[in-house]
Amino acid sequence: MAYSVKLFATAILAGIILGIMVNVSLGYKFYDRGGILGGIIVGLLIAIL
Amino acid sequence: MTEIINIIMLNPLGSMGLLFFFGVIIASLRGWIPQDVLPVQSALMLTTLLLAILAVLFGKPINIKDITSNIFLHPITALIGGFLVAGALEAAGAFRAAIDILERTSRTPLGLPGTVAILVNMPTIFAMPCGRILAAALIPAAILFGHILAQRRKSSILASVVVFGFIVNAAASCGPSPLGGIGMVGEGMAGSLKIPGIGLGSFSNAQSIAIMLITGVTMLSISFVYRILPDESLVKAEGEAEEKVEKMEKIHISAYLSLFVFFITIAAVFILQPPIPIQTILVILVIVIMVMGDVTIQDLIGGVILHPIMAMISGFIIAGALLSIGSFDVLISLLEFLAETPLGYVGVAVLMANIPTILPMPCGRIIGMALMPGIFLLGITMANSGTFSQEVIPILLVSFIINAAASCGPSPLGGIGGIGEGNLGTEIGVSGKPQQVGIMIGTGIAALIIGVLGPI
Numbered sequence: 001m002a003y004s005v006k007l008f009a010t011a012i013l014a015g016i017i018l019g020i021m022v023n024v025s026l027g028y029k030f031y032d033r034g035g036i037l038g039g040i041i042v043g044l045l046i047a048i049l
Numbered sequence: 050m051t052e053i054i055n056i057i058m059l060n061p062l063g064s065m066g067l068l069f070f071f072g073v074i075i076a077s078l079r080g081w082i083p084q085d086v087l088p089v090q091s092a093l094m095l096t097t098l099l100l101a102i103l104a105v106l107f108g109k110p111i112n113i114k115d116i117t118s119n120i121f122l123h124p125i126t127a128l129i130g131g132f133l134v135a136g137a138l139e140a141a142g143a144f145r146a147a148i149d150i151l152e153r154t155s156r157t158p159l160g161l162p163g164t165v166a167i168l169v170n171m172p173t174i175f176a177m178p179c180g181r182i183l184a185a186a187l188i189p190a191a192i193l194f195g196h197i198l199a200q201r202r203k204s205s206i207l208a209s210v211v212v213f214g215f216i217v218n219a220a221a222s223c224g225p226s227p228l229g230g231i232g233m234v235g236e237g238m239a240g241s242l243k244i245p246g247i248g249l250g251s252f253s254n255a256q257s258i259a260i261m262l263i264t265g266v267t268m269l270s271i272s273f274v275y276r277i278l279p280d281e282s283l284v285k286a287e288g289e290a291e292e293k294v295e296k297m298e299k300i301h302i303s304a305y306l307s308l309f310v311f312f313i314t315i316a317a318v319f320i321l322q323p324p325i326p327i328q329t330i331l332v333i334l335v336i337v338i339m340v341m342g343d344v345t346i347q348d349l350i351g352g353v354i355l356h357p358i359m360a361m362i363s364g365f366i367i368a369g370a371l372l373s374i375g376s377f378d379v380l381i382s383l384l385e386f387l388a389e390t391p392l393g394y395v396g397v398a399v400l401m402a403n404i405p406t407i408l409p410m411p412c413g414r415i416i417g418m419a420l421m422p423g424i425f426l427l428g429i430t431m432a433n434s435g436t437f438s439q440e441v442i443p444i445l446l447v448s449f450i451i452n453a454a455a456s457c458g459p460s461p462l463g464g465i466g467g468i469g470e471g472n473l474g475t476e477i478g479v480s481g482k483p484q485q486v487g488i489m490i491g492t493g494i495a496a497l498i499i500g501v502l503g504p505i
Contacts, residue, residue: 010254011254014262017261019166022169025210027207032160035163035165046254
């Protein structure tokens with residue numbers, strides 16, 4: 001259980017950071033919903049797969 | 050200085066082995082050994098032969114068993130199995146289906162930035178045994194989205210940001226691959242010490258998360274620091290051509306099904322950890338995809354890329370030769386000497402973990418396999434020094450592995466970066482530096498994850 005919590009928390013946090021980085025590098029506002037959601041999806045997919 | 054000479058004089062054969070190995074690597078990188086005449090893999094094989102002759106002259110002949118025992122068959126057969134799966138997926142249209150899903154995604158609230166975030170990370174989500182598989186299969190999608198973004202936001206640099214973000218992700222994605230990725234070798238080495246939590250797939254998540262951040266940092270550095278401008282007319286033409294193909298091409302339902310079966314199988318392998326070799330699972334997966342997608346044997350064979358297989362074998366062989374003549378003992382002695390300088394063990398570890406990106410080879414498996422025994426021994430030495438716990442071994446291995454896996458991205462010797470540079474019409478080698486910046490940060494992140502959270 002603790003393992004899954006750590007894994008998903010880390011993956012989602014990394015996803016949010018990734019989303020912010022993608023937003024900024026593409027010239028969008030850092031908090032743009034799309035980039036951050038995309039990053040979270042990537043984090044979740046990586047954690048699940 | 051006298052200490053270094055003493056170390057060299059104590060084992061001149063081992064020292065010569067190290068010198069030849071790094072000499073060949075540097076000479077290949079600098080272009081002193083023309084790659085069209087003698088590729089680095091072949092040069093390393095010749096070096097092994099030279100070392101074997103020198104060993105005979107020094108009266109310490111290399112036992113052929115010492116070399117062959119270092120060729121680990123498990124990652125090689127898993128790699129071949131992975132290529133067969135990749136060939137089947139490509140032929141079944143699964144990658145085309147993935148592009149189609151991305152296109153639909155861009156019309157949801159995720160919009161373009163969300164879709165790009167997913168697209169550039171696709172290689173790590175799929176985690177194929179070689180980044181070139183998805184780099185080649187999905188580059189049209191990266192160019193298409195780069196072109197659309199560049200048009201909408203009136204900034205041509207965005208095409209480079211998307212394409213090179215995708216490229217560095219693809220390059221690094223062979224590290225965490227369960228289908229014969231570089232990480233499997235390190236997991237096996239660390240697993241042999243019975244460190245709690247270390248086993249098949251234990252380095253995978255830390256590497257994947259680090260790759261996400263490598264990708265983000267590379268994209269940021271291209272956008273704000275390196276400013277790589279593509280050939281606008283080329284991007285426009287390629288983007289429009291891809292848009293036409295997307296509109297005309299009908300994707301069969303079996304393509305989506307193949308993609309779905311692939312994801313479910315990989316997820317099941319990691320979650321259930323069945324007591325069946327991964328190769329067996331891959332063969333069954335290939336058969337299922339073949340039946341569903343009407344895939345031929347020729348399609349499967351077409352998916353096998355010899356480049357990384359040869360790179361891996363040449364890396365194993367030179368590592369076996371270096372082990373046999375005591376080069377790694379010399380390396381460890383030299384590193385122990387360096388550790389006594391202000392650099393310390395941590396500085397030495399940082400330097401060694403980043404060696405693959407400092408000397409980027411066209412396939413990370415060359416330096417990855419050749420130096421991994423040395424990195425493993427360095428980890429053991431650090432753990433035995435009394436300053437560090439045993440966990441330093443997986444930390445060091447995972448940092449080195451992610452660095453090695455990603456290093457084929459910035460390689461000027463036909464690395465994956467060249468695929469992006471060619472498609473964007475930029476100068477050759479221009480994408481190396483931003484990728485190296487991203488990889489350096491990612492190496493630290495991977496170490497941090499294993500160090501703080503353990504193998505997740």
